[in-house]
Amino acid sequence: MKRSVIMIIALLSFWVIAPNVMSETADESRLSGRRADATVSFGLWQTDPPLNRFAGNPAMGAGNQHEVIPNVSRINISRNDSGGVNFIISGNHVVAIYNDGTRPEDIDPNLLVPGITTAGGVIDDPDKRIYLGANETAPTGARDRVEVVHFSKPGTYLVICAIRNHFVNDGMYGFVVVRENQLHLQ
Numbered sequence: 001m002k003r004s005v006i007m008i009i010a011l012l013s014f015w016v017i018a019p020n021v022m023s024e025t026a027d028e029s030r031l032s033g034r035r036a037d038a039t040v041s042f043g044l045w046q047t048d049p050p051l052n053r054f055a056g057n058p059a060m061g062a063g064n065q066h067e068v069i070p071n072v073s074r075i076n077i078s079r080n081d082s083g084g085v086n087f088i089i090s091g092n093h094v095v096a097i098y099n100d101g102t103r104p105e106d107i108d109p110n111l112l113v114p115g116i117t118t119a120g121g122v123i124d125d126p127d128k129r130i131y132l133g134a135n136e137t138a139p140t141g142a143r144d145r146v147e148v149v150h151f152s153k154p155g156t157y158l159v160i161c162a163i164r165n166h167f168v169n170d171g172m173y174g175f176v177v178v179r180e181n182q183l184h185l186q
């Protein structure tokens with residue numbers, strides 16, 4: 001009986017003390033719910049009409065929604081901690097990310113990777129580009145994949161699908177907003 005009372009007191013005190021210790025040692029911005037990472041759906045497999053990929057992908061890009069969801073994702077970084085975005089790619093898409101302040105109209109959709117003609121080709125505008133992801137023909141470029149991209153500086157980053165038809169015709173682009181947490185800088 002005594003022992004169980006002691007156990008309860010020990011557990012309760014841990015429950016009270018542990019969060020305080022954690023908040024002193026960990027990044028408070030993360031504990032308070034400010035996200036250091038975000039998950040972005042980059043192309044989605046449709047369900048209406050029903051889609052069956054069991055035996056293989058539908059031809060000509062059918063059955064795929066060319067959208068970036070959420071369209072604007074936000075992450076927080078601090079002086080000591082950077083952040084990341086997990087792009088979950090479904091379909092034939094190529095992630096290209098441009099530096100802070102780049103707008104969709106700054107992209108030249110007529111600069112193309114030579115030799116690729118599918119879906120209008122792949123945009124290859126290197127101006128202010130900070131990341132170009134895998135193509136489906138690359139060894140790492142399966143249609144269903146994740147690319148995790150690191151952000152260490154605040155800014156508003158344009159993220160486009162570099163498949164020309166997706167960007168030009170479907171407006172497949174979004175933004176990653178990286179904010180620096182000023183509250184806990186010392």
Ligand SMILES: [Cu+2]
Pocket residue numbers: 043066092093094161162163166167172
């Ligand atoms: Cu795309």
